[in-house]
Amino acid sequence: MYIVKTRNLTKCFQGQEVVSNVSMNIKKGEIYGFLGPNGAGKTTIMKMLTNLVKPTSGEIEIFGQVLTSSSYDVLGRMGSMIEYPIFYEKLTARENLELHCEYMGYHHHHAIEEALDMVNLKHVDNKSISQFSLGMKQRLGIARAIITRPELLILDEPINGLDPIGIKEIRHLFLVLCKEYGITLLVSSHILAEIEQMADTIGVISKGRLITEVSMEKLKGENTEYIELVTTNPTQACVVLEDKLQITNFKIIQQRMIRIYEQGISQTDISKTMILNGIEIESINKQVTSLEEYFLALINKEESTSG
Numbered sequence: 107m108y109i110v111k112t113r114n115l116t117k118c119f120q121g122q123e124v125v126s127n128v129s130m131n132i133k134k135g136e137i138y139g140f141l142g143p144n145g146a147g148k149t150t151i152m153k154m155l156t157n158l159v160k161p162t163s164g165e166i167e168i169f170g171q172v173l174t175s176s177s178y179d180v181l182g183r184m185g186s187m188i189e190y191p192i193f194y195e196k197l198t199a200r201e202n203l204e205l206h207c208e209y210m211g212y213h214h215h216h217a218i219e220e221a222l223d224m225v226n227l228k229h230v231d232n233k234s235i236s237q238f239s240l241g242m243k244q245r246l247g248i249a250r251a252i253i254t255r256p257e258l259l260i261l262d263e264p265i266n267g268l269d270p271i272g273i274k275e276i277r278h279l280f281l282v283l284c285k286e287y288g289i290t291l292l293v294s295s296h297i298l299a300e301i302e303q304m305a306d307t308i309g310v311i312s313k314g315r316l317i318t319e320v321s322m323e324k325l326k327g328e329n330t331e332y333i334e335l336v337t338t339n340p341t342q343a344c345v346v347l348e349d350k351l352q353i354t355n356f357k358i359i360q361q362r363m364i365r366i367y368e369q370g371i372s373q374t375d376i377s378k379t380m381i382l383n384g385i386e387i388e389s390i391n392k393q394v395t396s397l398e399e400y401f402l403a404l405i406n407k408e409e410s411t412s413g
């Protein structure tokens with residue numbers, strides 16, 4: 107069921123731990139979004155998964171096999187683009203892909219054609235790379251990663267350098283690769299909105315630690331609604347909430363603002379009870395916590411507990 111599993115994966119550079127005890131699980135056939143600020147350790151983890159960097163400790167299992175320095179079979183079933191894609195600048199896009207196929211020993215008839223078509227670069231296949239924009243190079247990097255029809259695709263910040271239309275196209279391509287071709291994707295980004303729109307599972311990483319691994323389905327199903335009450339007398343309002351309405355799940359946010367997280371209580375009931383008890387209401391309304399807030403809260407909590 108899991109195509110990638112890591113157990114307590116750890117990496118130290120010059121005695122400094124940049125990846126700490128990461129145990130992640132990527133399901134076969136899903137898009138796994140790797141979310142975290144710059145420097146969190148995403149690239150280092152991806153490099154360990156593709157054997158570019160050797161773990162200091164811990165274990166990696168891909169396609170059910172433990173990854174070792176001689177796991178050529180495993181690596182041959184993967185495609186990746188990690189950090190900025192490098193090409194032979196004087197050669198054309200097509201020539202670069204031909205060289206890659208040669209190197210990989212992959213000689214499928216229409217592979218180059220199809221890969222260029224998929225990333226929308228067919229019309230510039232004879233231009234040399236030196237004339238390519240950053241976004242075009244990024245697309246070509248994706249083409250190179252998918253050309254051998256890998257079962258697992260690892261892409262580090264693949265949306266960097268693309269314009270909004272390009273982002274939309276590439277996101278659509280990822281969905282096609284995953285849902286139609288059955289490829290499992292691990293995609294990193296530091297931008298939540300990008301990950302949110304395509305991932306089936308999100309792994310959040312901060313300061314080298316995997317803070318959470320959660321399915322989008324579960325996230326969407328979670329109760330993130332709350333009622334926001336602004337009053338001139340928050341202290342007394344809290345007493346009313348507890349004593350008259352038996353509500354304990356609330357928090358004073360600013361001097362006059364209370365957030366009530368308790369579910370199953372209506373705004374009307376709160377308003378009525380407040381008024382009956384002489385509490386003046388400045389405003390009351392329903393709010394929804396965004397995923398952004400949810401993740402920020404998780405990261406802040408982790409940072410305050412890990413010191």
Ligand SMILES: Nc1ncnc2c1ncn2[C@@H]1O[C@H](COP(=O)(O)OP(=O)(O)OP(=O)(O)O)[C@@H](O)[C@H]1O
Pocket residue numbers: 119120124142143144145146147148149150151263296
């Ligand atoms: N070869 C190296 N030698 C020393 N330190 C390194 C090396 N590679 C990475 N690091 C450090 O490891 C930490 C994690 O870097 P990493 O590139 O994995 O993060 P990231 O989450 O991918 O961020 P970004 O998106 O900026 O690449 C950083 O503090 C970085 O400076």
